[in-house]
Amino acid sequence: MSQESISVFDMFKIGVGPSSSHTLGPWRAAAMFAHKIATEHGLENLEKVQVLLYGSLAKTGKGHGTDIAVQLGLCNEDPVTFDTTKLQDRIHDIAAKEELNFAGQRLIHFVPSTDIVFLFQESLPFHPNAVTFLAEMQGGTNIAETYYSIGGGFVVQENAPKGGSASVQLPFPIEKSADLMHWCMKTGMSIHEIVAENELSWRSEQETSAGVWHIWETMRDCIYKGCHTEGVLPGGLKVKRRAAELNRKLLAGRTYSDYDSWLLAIRAGGTDFKYILDWVSCFALAVNEENASFGRVVTAPTNGAAGVIPAVLQYYVAFCDGYTKEKIIHFLLTASEIGSIFKKGATISAAMGGCQAEIGVSSAMAAAGLTESMGATQRQAMMAAEIAMEHHLGLTCDPIAGLVQVPCIERNTMGAIKAITASQLALQSSPDFAKVSLDAVVKTMWETALDMSSKYKETADGGLAVNIPLSLSEC
Template structure:
């Protein structure tokens, strides 16, 4: 089995969805690369299938495809310019293919939502068909597997990523524990050792701290934005008002001063709980607005790990940058186990595959930096996932807003509780292993009706009156 880096699970992204925005964006970029000389292209058609068609508008799939084909990188683009650029493409009927070729492209004709067709391999599928000079054609089908991962029709793997095997492969919880025991290492130490198959020791630390800065900055942006989220549901941003009440007029000038101020806040349980909620809401309100976030392991669940990590930064004694690195490495490694043995795609497994997995990752990271043994770290992840089993994905209006945003706050609180339970327990007494709960999650995902897998055809999505395009 191919190894997966912790930094493929926790990485820089853009809202609102890793499977419906980042994945299609990346697929469009891959197709663009295969085209080569874009000036030879005379026409282009894109078809979206399954979940990508059914909730593509609300998740920004169309926007992602247009930006990817325009040659943009979602980790670098100025997100505030996206609406204007998409509007220009629609109005002009021209697509700046690769950023240099002004290609005729009618949005309503050339970007097709195949609502009635789901390809057998995966619920998130898309195809690109280009006609070039001389009648030459190029057609490719890609699948968005969740978390921004993309597979091609031909090889079943991300085309540009060569397989890497770590020195101490961990493809299950049992493997992880066995390697920790054999080497006498903690989970984060083992992950740090394996991560050197991809990058240097210095780069590992640098990458983790870059992600931490992005997390902190995203929360900061989120708590300073008020108003309503885009999309037509008229969902009001709540992090702004909660943040203002909690700070009670205390001032600051920079994000660093703000961060230091948070670390001096009261540790009263009720206040801390409200802060955790505020952190989670802030991230996912940014996510819902096409903001830059850290995908962990998906965008719909992007607020859980930031909320728990910021909780640790603000309210745990002695929490420093070394512990930030250990938290991220541990959380990322746990996420790889779900990716390899189940799914992190809501279109395949419901919201248990997103909020559930992120809560398990956060619980493991928190247990690790709180002094937990490898056995307790895995138990924390197991407890968190056990209490998300069966969670459906039923986005109202196909938007990553209701119930997605609040679920991040709930997932964060569950992660903190799961870590506490594990740290106060003897893992030898546990009757459920992490591997068992991952297997159960996957079986539950396969049994779950497709209406509850990011289609907006069941659950809250059909019981909340809305007036948005996909309803």
């Protein structure tokens, strides 16, 4: 049986909010389609392009910016480097001029209101997040390609053979946590060391370290920006940003000029439990307010759950003596392996599994990363991951108005706190007496996902999404 090989940079991707499955995934799919037309069919023959959004992509596409994402992807913009401050102007220009620069090379007539079709009542069997791109070529030839955004920015093209990182043979193949534990026991290596060895199958140790550090820098910058940006989130719910006000209140007049001096100002406030609790919430709020504003975030493992791991890692940096390059890299390597186990054994897509697949998985990842970084054994780290997920089982995805705001932003604070609590429980416990294994909770999560009604899977057809009047805001 072939095994899926997942890199740390598959689990952590730099992109644009608000959703990895509804924004980043469709963006990447559109770019893949544009590249295919350019390389295989010739841009000079292209006449017209149309986009069909199915299932969950249709139902919450407007709130998640799916229509925006596919336009930028078709223009061959890179979500990693695109200037997010120019996003709204770019989309406005396409609509106003009714013109799209396909693949960044050919101007074609394109009317977003009619050429992007939301098929609310249609869903394709492979995955709820499906998008089909149609191209009309000179001479009457029509080309259709379907892609599935399966969570965390991962994209699968229909009928395409597996390739890329997924086909790499790793020295320590891992499908389940039992496999990970086997390799740890056989080699005596920690989780992050196992991951680092596997990463050598793709690139050098230096390249991996530099890339993971860049992931942290992006998370760090997102936290800092979110803690210093006020206003109201876009989308119509009029949700007020809270991180900046909470940051100001907690600092109580202490001054700073950059991230490092801000960190010192935070530490100067002491270690009171409520003080630390407020900061963890502030860190998570900051990231997901940025995410909701089409800001630059890291899928961890998704955009909707992008605040959990940065908040817990920032807690580790600020309050647990974790501010060294080595410790931060180890934290993220460990977290990434836990995420890959959930992806292989269950799902990281809310459209498939509800919010347990996003906040739950991110909390488990953060719990394991924190626990091993605090000096625990591999078994304790996996125990922490299990505890974190066990108490997210059944969590629904019911975004009001299809926006990644209510209840998504606050859920990141809850996921972060649960991760820290799970870590503390594991650190003070012996895995010998644990009744539930990580593999058992992964299996349970997937079975729960299969049983869950589709209205609780990122469709905005149930839960809070149908019980809160849209005229109300959260705050």
